[in-house]
Amino acid sequence: MPADRTPEWTENDHANSSKRLGFAEIETLVRSFVYLGVSKVRLTGGEPLLRRGLPDLIAQLAAIDGIEDLALTTNGSLLARHANALADAGLHRLTVSLDTLDTQRFAQLSGGRGRLDDVLAGIAAAEQAGFTAIKINCVVQRGINDADVLPLLEHFRGSAHVVRFIEYMDVGTCNRWQRDQVVPSAQLRDRIHQRWPLRALQPNYRGEVASRYAYADGGGEVGFVSSVSEPFCGDCHRARLGADGQLYTCLFAATGTPLREYINHGEVALQQRIVETWVGRGDRYSELRGNAPEAGRRIEMFMVGG
Ligand SMILES: C[S@@+](CC[C@H](N)C(=O)[O-])C[C@H]1O[C@@H](n2cnc3c(N)ncnc32)[C@H](O)[C@@H]1O
Numbered sequence: 001m002p003a004d005r006t007p008e009w010t011e012n013d014h015a016n017s018s019k020r021l022g023f024a025e026i027e028t029l030v031r032s033f034v035y036l037g038v039s040k041v042r043l044t045g046g047e048p049l050l051r052r053g054l055p056d057l058i059a060q061l062a063a064i065d066g067i068e069d070l071a072l073t074t075n076g077s078l079l080a081r082h083a084n085a086l087a088d089a090g091l092h093r094l095t096v097s098l099d100t101l102d103t104q105r106f107a108q109l110s111g112g113r114g115r116l117d118d119v120l121a122g123i124a125a126a127e128q129a130g131f132t133a134i135k136i137n138c139v140v141q142r143g144i145n146d147a148d149v150l151p152l153l154e155h156f157r158g159s160a161h162v163v164r165f166i167e168y169m170d171v172g173t174c175n176r177w178q179r180d181q182v183v184p185s186a187q188l189r190d191r192i193h194q195r196w197p198l199r200a201l202q203p204n205y206r207g208e209v210a211s212r213y214a215y216a217d218g219g220g221e222v223g224f225v226s227s228v229s230e231p232f233c234g235d236c237h238r239a240r241l242g243a244d245g246q247l248y249t250c251l252f253a254a255t256g257t258p259l260r261e262y263i264n265h266g267e268v269a270l271q272q273r274i275v276e277t278w279v280g281r282g283d284r285y286s287e288l289r290g291n292a293p294e295a296g297r298r299i300e301m302f303m304v305g306g
Contacts, residue, residue, distance in 0.1 A: 044305025055089035062090030079122025083129040164223035172300040185224035231286035250283035
């Protein structure tokens, strides 16, 4: 994944910005989603740890009655510096993106902007801060990092952390995706099973994006997100809110619904707009891939997270 280029903003900049939501606006929006039944919230990006004052936002969101799961996805580069503050603010769970343990490949995949040691130090700091069962997201690209899958598992086996292999997707318009770059989860699973036998686990809930497997020897859990080889549009219940207040009903959406202007119209109007957008959705990009009307025009991934 290309490294994020999100600039560092102060909260004041955000509040005054015509583009980005301030923390109070985000809280109002999240309260409306929670009122409508949302109980899981994930902060992603872009790189969320670049946002100054993020622990304050986390504390605001953690205090909302009805949020049962508050998670954050990060590239891990700044995690060592922020892990304690994230835990103190009330963050429940962490996902760290880590595509390889090979220093050179890491540098290549992060466009030379990240350091593997920083990410590993971030994971260690997060453990110290009390985060358990951290999810480690690895996007697998054929011929790039597929040889790094077993070493990654070897490293985290026996810990409570869960490595999840994600099929490389044609997100945004910049990654020059080709289908033959995708390593289907079934192939990976077979390869892993030959080294460490696996057994399938039941999903934790309907619509869980990763299929779960346990090492037969009790070494922990592995997940597979098979969005290309086994699309799960029918079960997708993710609403994505861009930092500018656009609501996207699909990771591959071409356009969003602007919600920011509704914040000042009161909660009822805001909630109505969210409901109208949500019930009107018909997205099934991953099922149609290539034949989808939006095939050539998609929101960039840094706008909507993973
Ligand atoms: C877009 S990143 C944003 C959050 C944060 N900056 C990070 O790097 O984790 C969120 C997740 O998207 C996933 N991702 C990025 N590019 C992808 C691609 N082309 N296909 C599938 N997943 C991808 C990665 O697993 C990453 O964990």
